[in-house]
Amino acid sequence: xxxxxxxxxxxxxxxxxxxxxxxxxxxxxxxxxxxxxxxxxxxxxxxxxxxxxxxxxxxxxxxxxxxxxxxxxxxxxxxxxxxxxxxxxxxxxxxxxxxxxxxxxxxxxxxxxxx
Amino acid sequence: xxxxxxxxxxxxxxxxxxxxxxxxxxxxxxxxxxxxxxxxxxxxxxxxxxxxxxxxxxxxxxxxxxxxxxxxxxxxxxxxxxxxxxxxxxxxxxxxxxxxxxxxxxxxxxxxxxxx
Numbered sequence: 001x002x003x004x005x006x007x008x009x010x011x012x013x014x015x016x017x018x019x020x021x022x023x024x025x026x027x028x029x030x031x032x033x034x035x036x037x038x039x040x041x042x043x044x045x046x047x048x049x050x051x052x053x054x055x056x057x058x059x060x061x062x063x064x065x066x067x068x069x070x071x072x073x074x075x076x077x078x079x080x081x082x083x084x085x086x087x088x089x090x091x092x093x094x095x096x097x098x099x100x101x102x103x104x105x106x107x108x109x110x111x112x113x114x115x
Numbered sequence: 116x117x118x119x120x121x122x123x124x125x126x127x128x129x130x131x132x133x134x135x136x137x138x139x140x141x142x143x144x145x146x147x148x149x150x151x152x153x154x155x156x157x158x159x160x161x162x163x164x165x166x167x168x169x170x171x172x173x174x175x176x177x178x179x180x181x182x183x184x185x186x187x188x189x190x191x192x193x194x195x196x197x198x199x200x201x202x203x204x205x206x207x208x209x210x211x212x213x214x215x216x217x218x219x220x221x222x223x224x225x226x227x228x229x230x231x
Contacts, residue, residue: 004157043204045158045222091157100170101146101210103220105157 002027004094006106013082014114020067021077021109023092031097034068034075039089039108048090051075053097079111087113117141119223121207127229128197136192136226140209147190148220149182152204161205164190197230204228 003026013019025034036048051059051068058066063083067076079086092106120139128134140147146165150158160174166187175181179197184190194201204227208220 042224043227044224045206045208047219050219093157100163100165101220102148102160102163102171103150103158103208104160107157108155 002029002094002096002104004092004104004106006092006109008109009107010110010112012112012114013079015082015084017082018078018080019082019111021079021090021092021111023075023077023106025073025075025092025094027073027094027096029096029098033095033097034066035093035095035103036064036066036077037091037093037105038086039091041088045091049077082113084113084115087111119207119209119221121205121223121226123226124224125227125229127231130197130199130230132197133193133195134197134228136194136205136228138190138192138207138209138223140188140190140207141221144209144211144221145187146210146212146220147184148208148210149190149192150206150208152206152225154203158206161192194228197228199230202228202230 005024032053034051038046038048049061049064063080065078089108091108094104122137148163149161152158162172162182164184167184179195182192204225206225207223210220
């Protein structure tokens with residue numbers, strides 16, 4: 001079974017600084033997708049960034065980028081120029097690329113942005 | 116366009132009562148998923164539909180939980196004889212296709228269920 005582990009329950013960052021959230025996962029599959037979701041206080045689930053395992057290049061979306069290390073099964077999220085609106089729970093998630101698309105989530109990291 | 120909608124948004128019920136939670140996926144989306152999210156935790160898979168067929172219900176915690184999607188669109192998650200431990204956010208997601216590519220799951224706002 002696939003598992004996703006987020007070992008940092010809470011993180012804080014000064015506004016305009018950079019923060020990195022960690023995630024490791026375990027799978028026996030070679031082709032899969034990894035995601036970071038943001039959950040603000042409204043408790044919506046917002047997709048932040050997506051990485052295909054077959055791509056070596058790290059995904060980037062504006063101020064958000066990932067460091068994907070397939071051999072180490074590591075998938076960290078870097079937020080640059082942190083903004084107050086980035087404060088939220090962040091969930092790392094995994095989905096096998098074959099078959100249907102059940103998503104396995106980590107337990108989340110609560111990010112606080114300090115003005 | 117309209118996203119995934121869920122109703123009710125909040126539901127308070129007394130222990131022992133039955134509840135029905137509704138999910139209206141994005142129009143044309145074939146796949147529909149139900150997840151449960153306890154406070155401070157990530158969502159956990161409950162069940163999955165491909166059109167009207169329930170393909171996987173391995174995440175349903177016990178036989179008090181059931182789900183249906185009779186016409187391949189709207190889905191209902193029913194919890195019978197609710198217990199306090201059923202209190203959680205119940206979230207629905209839909210995606211365009213079943214497999215391949217990177218067909219993203221779009222999540223609804225969730226139904227917060229409180230069992231007193």
